Amino acid sequence: MMTSLQRTLLAAASLIPLLAAVPAARAADADVVAKVGSQSITEGELKLAEADLGEQFGKMPPEQRKLAVLSALIDIKSLAQEAEKAKIGDDPAVKARVAFLRERALHNAYFQKTGVDAITDAELKARYDAEVAKIKPVEEIHARHILVKTKDEALAVIKELDGGADFMTLAASKSSGPTGPEGGDLGFFGPGQMVPPFEKAAYALPVGTYTKEPVETQFGWHVIQVTEKRPQPQPAFDQVKEQVRQVVMREKYMEIVQKAREALKVEYVDPAMKGQVEAMEKAMSEGAVAPDGAAPAGAAPAPAQ
Structure with missing residues (x-):
């Protein structure tokens, strides 16, 4: 049964940019796992690809999934090299797409750094307590x-x-x-x-x-x-912690975006x-x-x- 608090959190949360978790860089991330022509695929690049493509292979066991992602990454690099040879990268539509993806990645990375990573458990607990206090028994x-x-x-x-x-x-x-x-x-x-x-x-x-x-x-x-x-x-804090996080993330996103818009002329x-x-x-x-x-x-x- 959905409680009053859970209904409140559902009403407050909405879609925010989907952020792929980017693992912290480690020395091992530089290890080369495969080569495609003159290009190397590192462990770190494989992790990025798995974060982006992993859902396609979600039902596979972890080791099989990793190999499937590596195979997909090899396919991507193979065709990308052929596209470079054919000068497809000079096509205006392709350039526009690349520019959009770059801006989207920067947008997500900025929000991850200034919003998501800045959220503390103490902040989440305080928001949970505030929501519980507002609920009529x-x-x-x-x-x-x-x-x-x-x-x-x-x-x-x-x-x-x-x-x-x-x-x-x-x-x-x-x-x-x-x-x-x-x-x-x-x-x-x-x-x-x-x-x-x-x-x-x-x-x-x-x-x-x-x-x-x-x-x-x-x-x-x-x-x-x-x-x-x-x-x-009402549900315990640990039961709804991630729902509270989504609410706080959305609010932080709106604040960050509003501040950025106000600094520019839209x-x-x-x-x-x-x-x-x-x-x-x-x-x-x-x-x-x-x-x-x-x-x-x-x-x-x-x-x-």
Whole structure:
């Protein structure tokens, strides 16, 4: 079950540039592992290729994956050398592509150095504590139920309970739901997780009591018992640490980019593009467009079965 904190983190996080982890340079990275004509492939270059191409071979065992990446790198260098001989590198489209990839690599490396690498565990813990402090406590309940097809059957169950019958025993013998063998146990659930009539009846019950009138839903007729109520526990820091990191990374990225943009002059020369940007900025300022990281629509409530 997603907690309030997890929903908050999901809403705050959004896509940020994907950064391939670049291993720290070591003496061993200079070791030559293969040659393609006059060019050498070093251990460090192989690591870079594995970070970029590794997902293509993700299901392979580590050693096989490394050889597959090496083979791919040999293919790249082989064709690249042929392209140089054919002067393909002088093509304007190729030059533009190379320039774009260089700028993208510099962009990622700068954010890695000034943003990602600057994040400390203390900063993440402080952000986690701040998010937890802002969350309004949500009550969740632990309930059991007995599901039957008709109202008369449900009334008969209630009569037996009134006579002292054990709820779990009746659930095991009479409930048509999949939780019957477990005594009708539904575990803990919070608001929005059950269909509305079931949730309303369950939350209205004091702990240790059961519904004196059957509750009808699209699944049939329910007799509900509430065994416990408690504040919904928030996940421990270690459980959501990486989610918190994504939120902090996104904020740092926005700060770094904004600072860089302000230091330069950004001008939209194309009139149509300029108009679209201005319209988008206006819509966002008026709240007509959800900002990046807006939470997705909530999932449909779970059935009470």
